[in-house]
Amino acid sequence: MRILLQNGRLIDYKNKVDGIYDVLIEDDKIAKVDRELTDPVDEVINCKGLIVMPGMIDMHCHLREPGFEYKETIESGSKSAVAGGFTTICPMPNTKPTPDNEETLKSIIEEGKRVNLCNVLPYASVTKGEKGEELVDLKKLKEAGAIAFSDDGMPVVNSRMMRKAMIEADKLGTFVASHCEEKSVASGAINAGEIAEKLGVEGVLPEAEEIMAAREIVISETNKVRGHICHISTKTTKDMVRDAKKRGVKITCETCPHYFTFTVEEVMKSGTNAKMNPPLREEKDREAIIEGLSDGTIDCIITDHAPHSIEEKNQDLSKAPNGIIGFETALSAEIMNLIDTKELNYLNLVRLTSYTPAQLLHIDRGVIEPGKVADITIFDPNEKYVYTEDMIVSKSKNSPFIGKELKGKVKYTMVSGRIVYEG
Numbered sequence: 001m002r003i004l005l006q007n008g009r010l011i012d013y014k015n016k017v018d019g020i021y022d023v024l025i026e027d028d029k030i031a032k033v034d035r036e037l038t039d040p041v042d043e044v045i046n047c048k049g050l051i052v053m054p055g056m057i058d059m060h061c062h063l064r065e066p067g068f069e070y071k072e073t074i075e076s077g078s079k080s081a082v083a084g085g086f087t088t089i090c091p092m093p094n095t096k097p098t099p100d101n102e103e104t105l106k107s108i109i110e111e112g113k114r115v116n117l118c119n120v121l122p123y124a125s126v127t128k129g130e131k132g133e134e135l136v137d138l139k140k141l142k143e144a145g146a147i148a149f150s151d152d153g154m155p156v157v158n159s160r161m162m163r164k165a166m167i168e169a170d171k172l173g174t175f176v177a178s179h180c181e182e183k184s185v186a187s188g189a190i191n192a193g194e195i196a197e198k199l200g201v202e203g204v205l206p207e208a209e210e211i212m213a214a215r216e217i218v219i220s221e222t223n224k225v226r227g228h229i230c231h232i233s234t235k236t237t238k239d240m241v242r243d244a245k246k247r248g249v250k251i252t253c254e255t256c257p258h259y260f261t262f263t264v265e266e267v268m269k270s271g272t273n274a275k276m277n278p279p280l281r282e283e284k285d286r287e288a289i290i291e292g293l294s295d296g297t298i299d300c301i302i303t304d305h306a307p308h309s310i311e312e313k314n315q316d317l318s319k320a321p322n323g324i325i326g327f328e329t330a331l332s333a334e335i336m337n338l339i340d341t342k343e344l345n346y347l348n349l350v351r352l353t354s355y356t357p358a359q360l361l362h363i364d365r366g367v368i369e370p371g372k373v374a375d376i377t378i379f380d381p382n383e384k385y386v387y388t389e390d391m392i393v394s395k396s397k398n399s400p401f402i403g404k405e406l407k408g409k410v411k412y413t414m415v416s417g418r419i420v421y422e423g
Contacts, residue, residue, distance in 0.1 A: 001417065002026050002040050004140075008378065010048025011346045012054065013355040016366040018347055023052060028416035032083070032370060036218060047378060050411055053350050054366045055087025055375030057357035060152070060177065060230060060254060063120075064091075065111065066104070067096030072307035074108065074394045075326075078117040078307045080305070080394035082421040084327035085410040086379035088119040088357075088365060093130065094153035100125045100136045100390035101145040101369040109145045117420045118413075119375070121147040121361065126165050126176055130154045133380035135165055138256070141357055142172045150177040152230055155212055156181065163219050170225035173362065177228045177254075180237070181277070189318045191264040191279040201318050206234045206285075207276050214239045221249040229253040230362070231304050235280040242297040252299045254359060257326060257333035260289045272313045272399035276306065277322035290343050293352060300357045303330050307396030325394045328387075332354035332406035335381055340407070376419040 003025040010021040010033070017033075017118050020201045024032040024039055032039070063077040072080075074091075081089045099105040105124055112120025122409070124146035130153065138149060149169055156162040169176045185299065187203045190196050192203025213229050217240060220227035232238060232253050244251050258276065266274040274280060292298040306323025313320050334353070338344040344352075350366075354377075358366030365375055387401045413421035 002039070003042040003417065004037060004039070004392045005047050005376070005378070006044055008050050008052035010052045010368060011350050012368045013347050013350040015369060016347065023368060023376070024236040025414070025417045028374060030368060030370055030372050030374050033368060037197070045412065049377050049380065051346065052368070052376060052378050053380050054354040054368050055367060055377050055413070055415065056085045056252070056331070057088040057361070058086050058305070058351045059090045059300060059357045059361055061089050061091055061305040061327070062094065062307065062323070063091040064307060065095065066107070070388070071393070072249040073250065074120060075115045076287045076395040077305070078112070078115045078120065080325070081328040082413040082415070083373070083393045083423065084119050084329070085331050085379060085413050086118055086327060086413045087123060087375035087377065087413060088363065089192040090121045090123060090147050090361070091186045092150055093123050093125040098125045098130045102140060103264060104352060105141060105144050105146060118415055121363070123148050123150045123152070124176065125149065126151045126156055127161065132157050132161070135161060137170060138168050141261055142174060146172045148177055150179065150230070152173050152177065152179045155179050155183065159215060162216070163223065166225050166227055167223055168217055175226045175228045177230050178212070178216045179230050180209045180216065182208050182211040184379050187213070188265050190275060190283050193264065193282065195264045195267060199317060204279050206236065206281065207358035208233055210236045210240070217241070217244045217251050220251045221247070224250065226252070231256050231278060231302065232298065232365070233259045233281050233285060235366050238288045238297055240294040242292065245297065252337065254296050254300045254302045255289050256288055256291070256302060256304045256402070257330045258324065258398060260286055260293065261333045261337050262286070266400055267317070271381050272315070272317055273315060273398050273402070275320055275322055276304070276324055290338065293338065294343050299328070299360065301334065301352045303327055307394055309396060313398045323398070325396055325399050328393060329399060329401040329406065331379060332412060335408035339381070375412040375415055377410065378412040379408055379410045381408050383403045383407070384407060
């Protein structure tokens, strides 16, 4: 099967390409990239006015299977992901049972292959049952297919255990992704401050994230091993990572679209659909996250896609679970808050959403050049639409973007040369 992507604006960070090109795809690989290709093909896709970029990679999401299939399944989550332009997704291990053993991990991998929409590369947990009491066998789980390790949703409280895990993961050529939450100062529903006081709920102190982020930086620096901080949300965390990188510390980090789109004030409009962990912060934090994306402090954008049922989210703010869905709105949030505001250009957006995630995960993706696997996202950067609940592909509907006008629409998602989504 030969497919020609014609007259699209190709954005490729590795090769610093931003211009009008044709892309020839043969079976699962990119065969040619050039201007005005005339090779015989089976199908031509007119990409005039569209952007063609390496498939987006979400290295932090939640698919809920096994154990919580009423929220999301690997199949429904994969459908949501490709609708949002993602070609590779990495589900976190807070499932039941936890992928702390080869059997459970392999079952997730096999279900991803059966669904056969996007690449599903799961994390294994750091500790058994994510209880923080006993380390998993990192070597066996890495050999069984774990892309990396995390107890996301739960912090690894024991510093000796976290140190051991980070050192061992580094030796295996992978990493531990740390959910930074110092539990002794983490209780609460939303960010501590005026909004929490106005709503009469306990506020989460920003130090909850920052104290543990500082710990991971210290472990990384002292032992000269790689560390990765999940979903950073505060100015202080961003500043600590920036300063550590300047010293040569092997620390990396990620953030989410909601942290550069919204502040805690969104809770007044969207209620529990604006409740997540870490919580939405203040304007100074939102601005700092954007600065960190622009200057290279923050390595990648992830969604932290976290589906919950309507019944769960309809509880009081203090009782409702944390998290929002994010696959289908990430690209629009990036266009509106980073590209249109001139904070980033498209080359740097590709760096954050495709190229660097592939580098961090050590997978041969994130570029468009001959010989590479044809994982490609094609979208209209200018199409506007109002995001409604009936548009949502995910099994869950917990999103603060519902009812808002968005800009940027995925038109095609291709995985290994196959069109897996057409919008």
